[in-house]
Amino acid sequence: MSRKPKSDGEAYLTATLSKGLEVLEALAEVEEIGLSELARRMEISAPTLFRLLATLVASGYVQKSDSRYRLTLKSWEIGAKTVRRLKLREVVRPRAERLVERSAESAHLAVLQGAGVVIIDKVEAVQPVRVDTYVGQRAPAHCSATGKVILAFSPEDRVKEILDQSIERFTERTIVDRAKLMKDLAVARSRGYATNRGEWRADVSAIAVPLLDHADAVVASLSLTMPTQRFTDAAIKNAFLPALKEAAAAISADLGRAP
Amino acid sequence: MSRKPKSDGEAYLTATLSKGLEVLEALAEVEEIGLSELARRMEISAPTLFRLLATLVASGYVQKSDSRYRLTLKSWEIGAKTVRRLKLREVVRPRAERLVERSAESAHLAVLQGAGVVIIDKVEAVQPVRVDTYVGQRAPAHCSATGKVILAFSPEDRVKEILDQSIERFTERTIVDRAKLMKDLAVARSRGYATNRGEWRADVSAIAVPLLDHADAVVASLSLTMPTQRFTDAAIKNAFLPALKEAAAAISADLGRAP
DNA sequence: AAAACTATTTCAATATATGAAAAACCGCAA
DNA sequence: TTGCGGTTTTTCATATATTGAAATAGTTTT
Numbered sequence: 001m002s003r004k005p006k007s008d009g010e011a012y013l014t015a016t017l018s019k020g021l022e023v024l025e026a027l028a029e030v031e032e033i034g035l036s037e038l039a040r041r042m043e044i045s046a047p048t049l050f051r052l053l054a055t056l057v058a059s060g061y062v063q064k065s066d067s068r069y070r071l072t073l074k075s076w077e078i079g080a081k082t083v084r085r086l087k088l089r090e091v092v093r094p095r096a097e098r099l100v101e102r103s104a105e106s107a108h109l110a111v112l113q114g115a116g117v118v119i120i121d122k123v124e125a126v127q128p129v130r131v132d133t134y135v136g137q138r139a140p141a142h143c144s145a146t147g148k149v150i151l152a153f154s155p156e157d158r159v160k161e162i163l164d165q166s167i168e169r170f171t172e173r174t175i176v177d178r179a180k181l182m183k184d185l186a187v188a189r190s191r192g193y194a195t196n197r198g199e200w201r202a203d204v205s206a207i208a209v210p211l212l213d214h215a216d217a218v219v220a221s222l223s224l225t226m227p228t229q230r231f232t233d234a235a236i237k238n239a240f241l242p243a244l245k246e247a248a249a250a251i252s253a254d255l256g257r258a259p
Numbered sequence: 260m261s262r263k264p265k266s267d268g269e270a271y272l273t274a275t276l277s278k279g280l281e282v283l284e285a286l287a288e289v290e291e292i293g294l295s296e297l298a299r300r301m302e303i304s305a306p307t308l309f310r311l312l313a314t315l316v317a318s319g320y321v322q323k324s325d326s327r328y329r330l331t332l333k334s335w336e337i338g339a340k341t342v343r344r345l346k347l348r349e350v351v352r353p354r355a356e357r358l359v360e361r362s363a364e365s366a367h368l369a370v371l372q373g374a375g376v377v378i379i380d381k382v383e384a385v386q387p388v389r390v391d392t393y394v395g396q397r398a399p400a401h402c403s404a405t406g407k408v409i410l411a412f413s414p415e416d417r418v419k420e421i422l423d424q425s426i427e428r429f430t431e432r433t434i435v436d437r438a439k440l441m442k443d444l445a446v447a448r449s450r451g452y453a454t455n456r457g458e459w460r461a462d463v464s465a466i467a468v469p470l471l472d473h474a475d476a477v478v479a480s481l482s483l484t485m486p487t488q489r490f491t492d493a494a495i496k497n498a499f500l501p502a503l504k505e506a507a508a509a510i511s512a513d514l515g516r517a518p
Numbered sequence: 519a520a521a522a523c524t525a526t527t528t529c530a531a532t533a534t535a536t537g538a539a540a541a542a543c544c545g546c547a548a
Numbered sequence: 549t550t551g552c553g554g555t556t557t558t559t560c561a562t563a564t565a566t567t568g569a570a571a572t573a574g575t576t577t578t
Contacts, residue, residue, distance in 0.1 A: 012313045017279035021318045028337045054271045059280045071341045078287045079335020080395020136339020
């Protein structure tokens with residue numbers, strides 16, 4: 001049932017569909033937009049874009065009013081069905097809530113998806129100073145606590161594959177040297193958690209632990225994210241780490257028992 | 260910047276894009292699937308589907324492993340950006356949490372989207388018997404409390420437009436008679452809330468109130484959903500309604516003050 | 519009321535998508 | 549092993565859908 005991987009992976013693509021999906025993605029970046037402006041941005045002719053948009057409207061992905069276009073929630077609905085299959089969230093949610101109570105910081109549940117991680121659930125702490133994150137947000141794997149901890153517990157070839165795609169520098173603290181990064185992951189694996197001090201976004205830090213299934217495979221990560229100012233060694237040692245470990249243990253146990 | 264509406268709205272569609280989106284939607288219905296089975300379901304030739312899938316894979320919407328296809332979280336990521344723009348959730352979340360504490364039932368935040376409503380946030384109550392709902396779920400407008408209350412407070416021509424598309428019968432309690440439905444909406448408008456006793460899904464009931472912006476336009480609805488058994492007149496009158504009214508008033512005030 | 523936009527529509531040239539059929543691959547049974 | 553019934557992938561000639569220039573139409577600005 002499986003074929004040998006094709007040498008030329010670029011073949012057999014349908015251009016029109018690609019373009020339509022690009023339109024969708026471009027629309028996600030703006031509140032709303034007119035035809036000609038979008039045509040300029042995408043470097044695509046107006047009539048072509050006009051037809052693509054007409055199709056997206058007809059299919060329910062885009063709303064048009066007064067010749068302005070904006071996304072509907074349709075792609076989100078489709079995605080929600082996918083997310084829902086990850087039972088993970090149901091299991092994690094109550095544990096994450098307790099975690100937030102104990103630590104007073106915001107918890108995130110994230111999974112590896114392509115070359116990065118995606119936040120699939122979040123419990124926000126009541127704090128005057130908060131970090132701007134949202135459910136559905138994508139983060140780079142190599143410079144987020146949540147991504148690094150998943151990589152640390154993933155098979156080595158999988159890690160290499162991902163790092164081949166993405167060791168972009170975001171701040172001066174981003175670890176872009178491959179060897180150093182591998183060492184960082186090794187440390188995370190031996191300690192059982194990963195941290196990130198402003199490696200992705202300046203002044204934002206996080207600590208993350210892996211969530212393991214019955215076979216000890218990592219399926220997601222649980223993290224606490226906060227302004228770097230509150231990310232002190234004392235807090236990590238006395239508050240964050242114990243709370244995370246306990247939550248992760250409970251969750252991993254839940255997952256292990258699940259069918 | 261606005262054109263006169265076209266008489267023939269069906270023109271100018273690009274078939275390939277439509278088909279590709281249909282593939283996406285079909286994939287959302289299953290955990291994972293092989294090429295030939297999907298081709299049969301969609302009544303589309305195998306080579307064509309093969310190319311569409313290859314494109315979706317290349318664009319990151321679909322994952323392929325061992326000749327089995329499944330959706331990634333990409334469409335959800337795109338949708339999340341859209342949802343995020345609805346600041347609504349941030350405002351509503353804390354109020355909804357208190358609402359759930361007070362009522363001991365699950366709260367839903369929903370917006371009108373096309374011919375139905377979509378749940379954009381949910382706070383689940385701790386109850387041994389719960390109703391199966393999820394964030395991202397679509398519900399019909401004409402037979403859900405949340406949909407009816409939005410319709411009740413919407414301009415009449417907008418309501419007509421929606422009801423022209425969808426008065427499907429789901430249970431024996433679904434109101435499918437147009438006149439009766441309009442009367443039901445009128446009652447909801449005068450009372451300030453709508454209810455649904457098993458009109459959509461048997462044994463599931465709900466009560467919903469509108470969330471109004473500064474201009475008294477309805478932007479969403481807040482509801483409590485539960486097994487019909489717990490949906491007693493006494494509970495509605497003494498617990499659900501007061502709690503909902505209070506929450507809605509607070510939220511509408513919040514929205515009114517917002518820029 | 520023209521000028522300067524934007525959005526639609528038309529249309530002929532052309533690039534693209536199409537499905538039949540063939541090839542390649544897989545799991546299984548004899 | 550070989551062959552069979554299923555799958556997926558590739559090729560290719562053909563039909564078709566897509567394309568952008570240019571014309572048309574509507575809107576806003578000057």
